[in-house]
Amino acid sequence: MPNYTLNINGTNQSVTTDEDTPLLWVLRDELNLVGTKFGCGIAQCGACTVHLDGTAVRSCQMKVSLLDDVKITTIEGLSEDGKHPVQEAWKEIDVPQCGYCQSGQIMTASAFLNENSNPSEEKIREAMHGNICRCASYNRIEKAVKIAAEKM
């Protein structure tokens, strides 16, 4: 099996795996970064969201062989101490219900806020529409993104 070097959360990591292995499973199974979640495997739910060079993408769709030149950020590397403004807002509002979708939500929100400093309610709802929360914590996600925008 081929070997790949990935830049994840600021460190280079080497993995030996099939070329079609999605980043999601490399993170979870090979590198023990289980904060990135599996929900659907077909780009529908957003539970697996990570940043590639700062852009939110679905890691279940990213083949490991195509990631040699990018910086990958996962929930574990979003901040050093769990104090990214989005994480703080999530805590302040107590967003999670079961919590399973939330790292994906946080990664989507943080990439979005990097590009949009003062988003309207409508823009927030649009940006978060791709992330399913089966527990339907949507009201609080919306509120927390607003608060995070103020903190950023």
Next chain:
Amino acid sequence: MKLHNKDNFSRRNFLKTSALAGGGLLIGFNFLTACKPEATMPVDVTSLNFNDFNAFIRISDEGYVTIFSPNPEIGQGVKTAMPMIIAEELDANWNKVRVEQGALDTKKFTRQVAGGSQSIRQGWDALRQTGATARQMLLNAAATKWNVDVSTLKTSKGIITNANGDEFNYGDVVKEAALLEVPEDVKLKETKDFTIIGKDAINVDIDKIITGKPLFGLDYKADNMMIASVLRPPAFGQKLVDFDDTKAKAVNGVVDVLKFGDKIAVLANSTWSAMKGKKALSANWKSEKPESTKNHDEILTNILDGKKFNTRREDGNVKKAFTDADKVIERTYHAPFLPHNCLEPMNFYADVTADKVHLVGPIQTPQWTVNRVAQLLNRKPETIHCEMTRMGGGFGRRLYGDFALEAAEISDITKQPIKVVFSREDDMTAGTYRPASKYRIKASLKSGKVSGYYLKEAAINGNMYGAITNFFPAGCIPNYKVDTESHASNITTGAWRAPYTNFLAFAEQTFFDELANELGVDTIQLRLDLLQNVKNTTDEKIEYSGQRMEDTIKLVREKANWGNTKEGIYQGFAAYYSHNTHVAEIADISLKDEYPIIEKVTVAVDCGILVNPTGAKNQVEGGVLDGIGHAMYADFSFKDGKPEHKNFDTYRLIRMQEAPKVEVYFVENDKKPTGLGEPGLPPAGGAIANAINAALGQRLYSQPFVKELKKNTVLG
């Protein structure tokens, strides 16, 4: 499920204490039954024994309080609320309280099932009693140390103060407390003196969740663990004939392929390899009695048209009421099957060795699962140890341990630790679905009143449980009857968030809306008038309270500005009682190009004392949006036994832009806390259906609404 349950909680010997080897006091408690005389307390916290005790409290020398509870968390906030109740009576400093999930291998935990919204209600008295007893022990110890009368001492936030103003931290007296007798009669706080209950507390796992720490079953790992991806019969009722695993075995990382029952497991050293290996299998199946949604439609309709029913409740004489009526109205409502779709797909870890079995994973029924695994593998339950992880949603699906049994069976064959992991497709197609059902409701109107009411239920694999027949409008209408009948299917079905009432509430509440229109009275006023009849009922079976329902309805009417909204806003109302909680909801919708947009749902809830207001609000919000999402969009069907939807591309769940604002208000009272996981859901479908009718003059009789709206060309 009964409202009039007796509190058979005995204070005698329900608690034992010991001094911990490393310092501090350990209290083990066992509510509902006394501790066994031979039950011994461990001397360190690595060997907590949940066979003899329900939970443990440790108070360290520094006064930190740790509660070890095996109660599972599925997103209902119970893991936060239960410790709050103990800490309240203990008068601890909430900032110094920690909660740890204990492994569970017990027969005794009162509520090992995190379902049915019952955890808090059942634990309420016992948890308070435990906290209060622990506090009294610390007080007694302080009194001995100071040599003063215990009645002169006070506690607050983990500090004991005497008449001179001297202070002991709880940690200062734990050594002495461990040596004292357990006090028998302790006083509980007045609810008005609560300082922790009723204050917002955030989810105890919040830091782990927002930083992506391992918490869930899918995150669990063990040395030498293999991942198992299982190929199950693609259609219900199918049996495996033969299969070819040549291609599967050629996939990198696949270690083994094995058959068990009518299933085939692909074992690999990574999830991706296991899933790829499974896709590379080819198998032949033979079908037995495949069922399709079309058959179910006919079967259920035939049941409703037929005569064979079980009568579940009967008051007065409905037949006569219909004969004497000015007008009779009859409507039929239809609900499809629904998968649960917990966002964390089903998964379970099992390590079966010669003398013991270790199970780990997200499960709502650990004890039942242990017993079933014991039976399956012919082992003694005592040799099976089951650890619960946090669950990425439950909704009823994780009551069924089918995935744990699969893991145990595979590990028993391979003698290796394995974890069964479902793909989303596996999760959606190997479900224990909300059964499809139909309701036919007939009412008679006489002199401006509802004089008779007759409800028939036709459902797949079983019927509503008994208590439901005694929900509203039972007791409100003199001539009243509920009949049920079911069809046995080979499609697996089970409890789905608020079983039966998740759809029945819509049917009844939209039916009453139609009756109010027919009678020309305000729909809320019709409910309030009917409720007068049940207020002084002597019928012990009636589950709900007329007064509490009325107060809840009046609160939502006021908060939602019923009848006085902005131009272009249409309102719909529904109220329902489930899981011992009274809920009333008003939906506000607007129209955008003839398309209904749900703007807001106002909710009033009577769930007794609010233990954790934030948690409670979150629960209700989620329940309402879940109810709306499934009523609007969720469609699930079978063709020749095969599920026709497999993933979120064709099965639609509610998303952010469809989610209205939910405003939640609580009726304040001193009553025992009741369930919150389910009760927000049932009225939601009715409230929006009634609002859609107000806006478009279009009645809805089946779910999902989008399908019916399209059929009737409202949506073009």
